[in-house]
Amino acid sequence: MARKAGSHAEITGPAIREAALKLFARSGYAAVSMREIAAEVGVQAGALYLYTPDKQTLLFELMRGHLEDLLAAWADIPEAGAPADRLEAFVRFHLGYHLNRPDAVFLAYMELRNLTPENFAVIEGLRRRYEAELEQILIAGHEDGSFRMPDARVTAMAMIAMLAGVHVWYRPDGRLTPDRIERIYVRLARRMVKA
Amino acid sequence: MARKAGSHAEITGPAIREAALKLFARSGYAAVSMREIAAEVGVQAGALYLYTPDKQTLLFELMRGHLEDLLAAWADIPEAGAPADRLEAFVRFHLGYHLNRPDAVFLAYMELRNLTPENFAVIEGLRRRYEAELEQILIAGHEDGSFRMPDARVTAMAMIAMLAGVHVWYRPDGRLTPDRIERIYVRLARRMVKA
DNA sequence: CTGATATCTGAACGCACGTTCATATTAAAG
DNA sequence: CTTTAATATGAACGTGCGTTCAGATATCAG
Numbered sequence: 001m002a003r004k005a006g007s008h009a010e011i012t013g014p015a016i017r018e019a020a021l022k023l024f025a026r027s028g029y030a031a032v033s034m035r036e037i038a039a040e041v042g043v044q045a046g047a048l049y050l051y052t053p054d055k056q057t058l059l060f061e062l063m064r065g066h067l068e069d070l071l072a073a074w075a076d077i078p079e080a081g082a083p084a085d086r087l088e089a090f091v092r093f094h095l096g097y098h099l100n101r102p103d104a105v106f107l108a109y110m111e112l113r114n115l116t117p118e119n120f121a122v123i124e125g126l127r128r129r130y131e132a133e134l135e136q137i138l139i140a141g142h143e144d145g146s147f148r149m150p151d152a153r154v155t156a157m158a159m160i161a162m163l164a165g166v167h168v169w170y171r172p173d174g175r176l177t178p179d180r181i182e183r184i185y186v187r188l189a190r191r192m193v194k195a
Numbered sequence: 196m197a198r199k200a201g202s203h204a205e206i207t208g209p210a211i212r213e214a215a216l217k218l219f220a221r222s223g224y225a226a227v228s229m230r231e232i233a234a235e236v237g238v239q240a241g242a243l244y245l246y247t248p249d250k251q252t253l254l255f256e257l258m259r260g261h262l263e264d265l266l267a268a269w270a271d272i273p274e275a276g277a278p279a280d281r282l283e284a285f286v287r288f289h290l291g292y293h294l295n296r297p298d299a300v301f302l303a304y305m306e307l308r309n310l311t312p313e314n315f316a317v318i319e320g321l322r323r324r325y326e327a328e329l330e331q332i333l334i335a336g337h338e339d340g341s342f343r344m345p346d347a348r349v350t351a352m353a354m355i356a357m358l359a360g361v362h363v364w365y366r367p368d369g370r371l372t373p374d375r376i377e378r379i380y381v382r383l384a385r386r387m388v389k390a
Numbered sequence: 391c392t393g394a395t396a397t398c399t400g401a402a403c404g405c406a407c408g409t410t411c412a413t414a415t416t417a418a419a420g
Numbered sequence: 421c422t423t424t425a426a427t428a429t430g431a432a433c434g435t436g437c438g439t440t441c442a443g444a445t446a447t448c449a450g
Contacts, residue, residue, distance in 0.1 A: 012427085028308050030225030034408060046410075047428050055408065110305065113223050150379040154371070158383055161360020162353045169352050176349070184345040188353055191386045207397085229438060241440075242398050250438065 013051045015041050017065075020058050025103035029059050029114040059111060060119040066104040067126035073097060074133060083141030084195040090134055091189045092182045094163050099178050105167050131160055138193060147193035159189055208246045210236050212260075215253050220298035224254050224309040254306060255314040261299040262321035268292060269328060278336030279390040285329055286381045289358050294373050300362050326355055333388060342388035354384055 019040035023032040034055055038045040052058045074093060079086070098105045108127070115123060135156040141147030149155040163185065170181070214235035218227040229250055233240040247253045269288060274281070293300045303322070310318060330351040336342030344350040358380065365376070 028225065030223065031309070033406075035406090044429055045408085046430075049409070050427065114226070150382050151371075154376070154379050155383065157360060157364050158357045158380065161363065162357040164360070165352060165356020168356065176346075181349070184349050185353065187345050188350065188387050191389065192383050194386065228436075230436090239399050240438085241400075244439070245397065 012041065012043070012047075016048060016051050017058070017062060021062055021103050021107065024059065024062070024111065025106040029055075029111050056116060056119070059107075060115060060123070062104070063108050063111065063115070063123050064126065066101070066108050067123065067130065070097060071126065071130060074130070083137055083144065083146050084190065086137045087141065087147075087189055087193070087195065088186050090137060091163065091186045095166060095182050095185060096178065098164075098167060099170055099181070102167055102170070105164070109164060109167075131156065134160060141193060141195065147195055149193045155192060159192060162188065207236065207238070207242075211243060211246050212253070212257060216257055216298050216302065219254065219257070219306065220301040224250075224306050251309075251311060251314070254302075255310060255318070257299070258303050258306065258310070258318050259321070261296070261303050262318065262325065265292060266321065266325060269325070278332055278339060278341050279385065281332045282336065282342075282384055282388070282390065283381050285332060286358065286384045287377045290361060290377050290380060291373065293359075293362060294365055294367075294376070297362055297365070300359070304359060304362075326351065329355060336388060336390065342390050344388045350387060354387060357383065 016037065020032075020037050023037055023040060034048055035045045037058075038048055041048075048058075052061070074090075074097075077089060077093060081089070108123075112120060112123065135152060138147060138149065138152045138156050138159075142149065142152055166181065166185070176184075211232065215227075215232050218232055218235060229243055230240045232253075233243055236243075243253075247256070269285075269292075272284060272288060276284070303318075307315060307318065330347060333342060333344065333347045333351050333354075337344065337347055361376065361380070371379075
């Protein structure tokens with residue numbers, strides 16, 4: 001864990017983000033000290049400030065990076081297909097992406113309160129953009145008659161919450177494989193819109 | 196807000212819990228100091244220790260009280276009826292109870308990490324008991340053939356997450372009344388089990 | 391009014407925090 | 421080998437934390 005001074009500057013930055021992500025996810029932003037993060041990286045606390053202006057920015061960049069990666073990854077998936085197919089693609093994408101990044105998901109959903117108001121506004125905007133993607137699919141299905149649902153906005157929020165809830169109980173070594181879980185949630189999502 | 200010393204002991208305890216609940220829900224357990232709680236009550240920090248042994252116990256009692264009240268309130272509702280009716284009753288109960296206690300719900304779902312391991316075990320046990328109530332309804336419906344679903348356990352978790360997610364966007368002065376929200380979620384829940 | 395008891399204050403405790411900075415060490419270039 | 425710039429140390433800073441407690445104040449029974 002200990003490293004020699006002056007070396008490996010090109011990997012210290014990412015190592016700090018990785019350590020902070022792991023510790024923030026495990027214990028919460030407020031409960032993790034800069035000294036703990038530094039110890040995880042194998043460095044003294046002062047050295048962290050070569051790579052980040054302060055602790056708040058560290059949290060913010062972690063969350064922003066996660067959400068921007070998420071949006072970019074979703075943007076890479078072709079939009080073609082009927083609403084029912086796009087809904088299935090969204091559910092599979094969301095679960096596949098999130099099951100592989102439990103720490104980042106935890107952070108993005110649990111640490112919003114610890115952002116400064118300006119940073120919160122940025123993160124909240126990114127989150128809304130992602131939720132709007134699902135809402136658009138539901139609206140498209142409603143408009144072409146392939147979906148029937150009580151309220152597109154509420155149904156979208158209910159579906160997002162249902163999907164996000166997976167991270168509460170999912171364990172890589174648990175009873176169900178990711179693919180099996182994806183199939184179950186695709187069925188549940190389809191039923192919610194009667195597709 | 197300031198109160199005379201020596202008076203009103205019989206209301207100070209509840210007032211402290213109320214203040215702590217409000218502040219913990221707003222800013223998070225770690226971000227709220229005992230001095231802030233005391234100021235909200237109109238008292239000096241030292242006086243809090245007449246009513247609670249420490250800050251951790253304050254959080255724990257808040258969460259335990261909420262979950263025990265929740266379980267007691269659900270136990271008061273008659274068990275009679277077909278699984279589909281019991282499912283509707285559960286959804287309506289859950290939303291009705293939670294929409295009126297946004298702070299307690301927030302606490303119970305967000306502050307688990309700030310409990311000591313022993314306290315966490317107690318709270319987690321209560322939470323599982325509540326979730327098991329829904330799971331039992333789903334299993335009963337599966338056994339009598341009135342529900343069809345991919346996996347009772349996963350469906351129960353998905354449904355709980357969907358219901359719990361309401362607190363993220365619900366506002367008392369928003370577009371939808373509690374009754375309208377309840378009806379929407381009853382429909383969504385029914386669809387998830389094809390009832 | 392007199393004590394006894396419950397309640398609260400306000401100062402203090404030791405500690406851990408985020409952050410800074412003078413100094414030391416290292417790597418890389420000439 | 422020498423110089424320079426990048427990188428890291430480790431001590432120190434001011435602050436605010438949870439908690440304690442001696443002393444002040446209020447209530448109330450007799």
